[in-house]
Amino acid sequence: MKRPATSPATETTAAPTEGSKAGVRDHAKQEKFQRILDAAVQVIAENGYFNSPVSAIAERAGVADGTIYLYFKSKDHVLRSALDVAFERFHARVKAMLAETGDPRAQLENMARMQLETVAANRPLAILMQTEVRQSAKFYAEFSQHHMVAYMAMMRGVIRAGQEKGVFRAEISDALAAHCIFGALDELVGSWVFSGREFDPQSAAASVLGILLQGMNRKDGE
Secondary structure (H helix, E strand, C coil), X not given: CCCCCCCCCCCCCCCCCHHHHXXXXXXXXXXXXXXXXXXXXXXXXXXXXXXXXXXXXXXXXXXCHHHHXXXXXXXXXXXXXXXXXXXXXXXXXXXXXXHHCCCHHHHHHHHHHHHHHHHHHCHHHHHHHHCHHHHCHHHHHHHHHHHHHHHHHHHHHHHXXXXXCCCCCCCCCHHHHHHHHHHHHHHHHHHHHHHCCCCCHHHHHHHHHHHHHHCCCCCCCC
């Protein structure tokens, strides 16, 4: 038996379930949470930490001042959360790349490129890292312990794997090599932030890794 035809005027749509409503609410909360984080990075990068009241962050995020405190305990908590989220996403991308790339040299080149691409895509975050984070010894120490240790551990692991495969010299310190690579890249970021000059992350990363992995000596016959 055929179902009776229904016209658009009489056809009804099933009411959303409690599960779907909860999903919508969770999505809205997450979207607002991210808006606040993005606003905090932008406002603090523009005005400095102490000249960036919560009200300015709320205005940039398009929320009421009190909404900030539904998600965060303080302005300091907002800043720490913004950095945590940004670097957790970066670490996840690096781990995924390492899982897909087997060659240690290519892994280091990709890590360098991704490090520069991340800051090039988010200038306010780069400014924050080069200025505000470094101004507080306590905050920088906490950040270094939480995020830098994890990143340097990944880089040192790549270098040790390269040493075991005979790609890199076995006698060099993996810790020193990792700090040299990161320091050179970080110096490029600082120069970019303070001078305003643009740079190409891919070519810059390739140049840095070329110098550090191959040295500055001319090849025989050149």
